[in-house]
Amino acid sequence: QNDPLVNEFDISVKEPETVSRFLGNFNFKTTQMFRDINFKVFKKLLTKSKLTSITIDIDSSVINVEGHQEGASKGYNPKKLGNRCYNIQFAFCDELKAYVTGFVRSGNTYTANGAAEMIKEIVANIKSDDLEILFRMDSGYFDEKIIETIESLGCKYLIKAKSYSTLTSQATNSSIVFVKGEEGRETTELYTKLVKWEKDRRFVVSRVLKPEKERAQLSLLEGSEYDYFFFVTNTTLLSEKVVIYYEKRGNAENYIKEAKYDMAVGHLLLKSFWANEAVFQMMMLSYNLFLLFKFDSLDSSEYRQQIKTFRLKYVFLAAKIIKTARYVIMKLSENYPYKGVYEKCLV
Structure with missing residues (x-):
């Protein structure tokens, strides 16, 4: 309120108590309205881009809290062990760097909880006959229910699989041949299913030579000098391309960091769970509106710039x-x- 520029242009700034009281009135229904608005803003950005295929990365991230916020609980929290937290589920479009949807969850929520329903919601809101969607996820989402959901919706998926013995025993069999691709990665393919699965699916296996110190330790196991990584997919990409395409999933982690630290998503401080959900949705709405602004007003080279870079160049x-x-x-x-x-x- 004391900012001279704010005063000069007579910008109305509400007291924190007034804002907090307003946000405290939110509930599931009203926060869902914000999610619907976010879908519409993303669709507008998607329409402007004229893309015919997109990759949607689904991931989760922990938000630490220091007070007694509703819904916060102790869960997987690598940075602050034992601290109460929220667990936010995000979906980002990699090609547009854009937020598709997401929601706040309790800190003790398992990674994949709600993912199948989110995927259905995404497809219902943005899918069209001329748009192909590929969902890319880490091993926390390696679940047949999620895979079946994507298959039933006519979409593609690329998910890092967990190294179950069913897979590792096949990959280390002496009859399996690994081929080195153009980029130097050694890969092979398996068409198999896990014990409780209904059908076989395509698994791409990548192997990486362990560090020399680890290899120096003698082992009687076949193929023990390698680390093995598994990816399940229904794409037609070549094996090595599958691995390379998955590695680009790191972009989503950068988008989440940008949202947490540059849009302050990492600070959900209100007592009401739905108030914090409303704040999160408004922050992500601002994030996408900013992308729309850059798409319409700046050169393409500036589009993927981080928010902090934009601030340094054009605000400060x-x-x-x-x-x-x-x-x-x-x-x-x-x-x-x-x-x-x-x-x-x-x-």
């Missing part, structure tokens, strides 16, 4: 406020290197 500026009889003018430095881009954004 030295400028003068000059008043005339009719106007209030913000005057930038003559040496400001991004002046042309800045002026273009204001048109």
Whole structure:
């Protein structure tokens, strides 16, 4: 409220208590409305992009809390062991760097809980005849229910599998041949199923030579000098391409970090669970609106810039406020290197 620029342009800033009281009125129904709005904003961005195929990464992340917020509980929390937390489920479109949907969960929620329902919701909201969707997930989502859901919706999937003995025993069999691809990765394929699965599926296996110190330890097991990684997929990508495509999933982790630290998603401090869910949805709405702004107003080279980079280039500026009889003018430095881009954004 004491910011001179805020005062100059007469921007109304509500007291924290007023905002907190407003957010405290949210419930499941009203927060779901925010989720619907987020779907619409994403669809607008998707339409503008004219993409015919997209990759949706589903992942979860822990948000620590320090008070007694509703729904927070002790769960998997590698940074603050034993601390109460929330567990947020995210879905991002890799090609657009955009938030598709997500929701806040209790801290003790298992990674894959609610994923199948989320996938159904995503497909119902954005799928069209001319759009192909591939869902990419880590081993926390390696579950036949999730796979069957994606298959029933006519979509593709690429999921890192857990190294169950059913898979490792086949991959280390002496009859299995690994082939080195153009990028140097050694891969092979299995068409198999786990014990309780209904049908065989395609598994791509990648093996990586262990460090020399580990290999120096004698072992009687066949293939013990390698680490093995398994991926289940219904794509037609070549084996090595499957591994390379999965490795790009790291982008989603960067998007989550950007949301947590640059959009303050990592700070859900209100007592009400639904108030915190509403704050989360509004933050992610701002995130996508910012992407829309960049898509419409900036060069394509600027689109994937992180929010903190954008702030340094276009927000944290030295400028003068000059008043005339009719106007209030913000005057930038003559040496400001991004002046042309800045002026273009204001048109």
